[in-house]
Amino acid sequence: MWRMSVAPMMDWTDKHCRFFHRLLSQHTLLYTEMVTTGALIHGDVKRHLRFEAQEHPVALQLGGSEPADLAQSAHLGQQWGYDEINLNCGCPSERVQRGAFGACLMNEASLVADCVKAMVDVVDVPVTVKHRIGIDKIESYDFVRDFVGTVAEAGCEVFIVHARNAWLKGLSPKENREVPPLRYEVVAQLKRDFPRLTIAVNGGIKTDDVVQQQLNQVDGVMVGREAYHNPWWLASWDALYYQDGSIERSRESVEEQMVLYMEHEAREHGTHWYSIARHMLGLRNGLAGARRWRQVWSDHKLKTLPPHEVMKLARTKPVQAEALSL
Numbered sequence: 585m586w587r588m589s590v591a592p593m594m595d596w597t598d599k600h601c602r603f604f605h606r607l608l609s610q611h612t613l614l615y616t617e618m619v620t621t622g623a624l625i626h627g628d629v630k631r632h633l634r635f636e637a638q639e640h641p642v643a644l645q646l647g648g649s650e651p652a653d654l655a656q657s658a659h660l661g662q663q664w665g666y667d668e669i670n671l672n673c674g675c676p677s678e679r680v681q682r683g684a685f686g687a688c689l690m691n692e693a694s695l696v697a698d699c700v701k702a703m704v705d706v707v708d709v710p711v712t713v714k715h716r717i718g719i720d721k722i723e724s725y726d727f728v729r730d731f732v733g734t735v736a737e738a739g740c741e742v743f744i745v746h747a748r749n750a751w752l753k754g755l756s757p758k759e760n761r762e763v764p765p766l767r768y769e770v771v772a773q774l775k776r777d778f779p780r781l782t783i784a785v786n787g788g789i790k791t792d793d794v795v796q797q798q799l800n801q802v803d804g805v806m807v808g809r810e811a812y813h814n815p816w817w818l819a820s821w822d823a824l825y826y827q828d829g830s831i832e833r834s835r836e837s838v839e840e841q842m843v844l845y846m847e848h849e850a851r852e853h854g855t856h857w858y859s860i861a862r863h864m865l866g867l868r869n870g871l872a873g874a875r876r877w878r879q880v881w882s883d884h885k886l887k888t889l890p891p892h893e894v895m896k897l898a899r900t901k902p903v904q905a906e907a908l909s910l
C-alpha cells in the first residue's frame with residue numbers, strides 16, 4: 585500500500601486534489617492535508633473528513649499530541665472510511681510548534697509512543713507516523729533510530745521519513761523543505777536496522793530514476809511538490825510501480841472527468857469549479873499551449889461560466905479565443 589504515495593500538503597491535497605490524482609493513478613496512496621485534533625473535536629467534522637468513495641486508498645493525517653484526542657480523532661477517521669491514520673511528526677511551522685506537535689514531537693518519542701498506542705487501541709486500520717531524520721542540529725543516527733524503535737514498540741509498523749532535519753528556529757516551513765540537506769542514506773539505514781517495518785522515503789524526489797533507486801533500498805516513495813506541480817507524472821505510476829497498465833488515460837479524458845466532477849460538486853455541495861480547477865493547472869505542463877490552457881482555467885473573470893464552457897475555451901486556439909474577446 586505504501587509503494588507510491590502523494591504527500592500530505594496543507595491547502596493543496598484537499599479532497600478535490602485527491603479526486604484529480606486518483607484519475608491519474610488507481611493505486612497510489614493519497615494523503616489528506618493535516619487535520620488537527622482540535623478541528624475535529626470542536627469543528628465541523630463533515631467539512632474536514634468528507635471524501636468521495638473513488639479516492640481510496642486514502643490516509644488521514646492528524647496533527648496533535650494528546651493521546652485521548654488523537655484516539656478520538658483516529659476513531660472518527662476510521663468511521664468516515666479512511667484506510668490509514670497518520671500522525672504528523674514532521675511539520676516545523678511555528679503555529680504547529682505552539683500546539684506542541686509536528687516535528688517537535690521527535691524530541692518526545694515516548695509521548696509519540698503513547699499517542700500511537702492510544703490510536704492503535706481504537707482503530708483497526710494501520711496507524712503510521714511521518715517524521716524527519718532529526719531536529720535542529722541533531723545529526724546523530726541514534727536519535728532517529730531510537731525514535732523509530734520506541735514508536736514501533738507502541739504498534740506503529742509504517743514510517744514515512746522525510747529525509748532531512750527540521751530546523752525549528754530561524755527557517756520558515758518552506759525553507760525547511762529546501763535548506764536542511766537531504767540524507768537518503770539515513771532512511772536506507774533505518775530499513776536495514778528495522779527490516780520488518782515498512783519504511784517509505786520522502787523529500788526532493790522528482791524522477792523515475794530516483795524512485796527506482798529508492799525502491800531498491802526502502803519499501804516506498806512519497807512524492808509531494810513534484811506530484812502537485814507535474815501531476816501527469818502520476819499517470820505512469822500504475823504501470824511502472826504496480827504492474828497495472830490496464831487504464832489508458834489522456835490528459836483530455838482526465839480534464840473531461842474533472843468537469844463532470846466539478847458539476848457534481850456544484851450540484852451536491854455548492855462548490856465552485858474554481859476551487860477545484862486550481863489543483864489541475866499543471867496537467868498540460870510541457871505541452872504546447874499549456875500556458876494558455878492554464879490561464880483560462882485560472883481566469884477569475886470566467887468564474888460565472890459553467891465548467892464545460894471553460895473547458896471549451898481552454899481548448900480553443902488563441903486566435904479563435906481572441907475573436908471571442910478572451
Ligand SMILES: Cc1cc2nc3c(=O)[nH]c(=O)nc-3n(C[C@H](O)[C@H](O)[C@H](O)COP(=O)(O)O)c2cc1C
Nearest residue numbers: 591592593594617618672746787788789807808809
Ligand atoms: C504546501 C505544502 C504543505 C505541506 N503540508 C504538510 C502537512 O500538512 N503535513 C505534512 O506532514 N507535511 C506537509 N508538507 C510536507 C510534505 O508532505 C513533504 O514532506 C515535503 O514537501 C517534502 O516532499 P517533496 O520534496 O516531495 O515535496 C507540506 C508541503 C507543502 C509544499
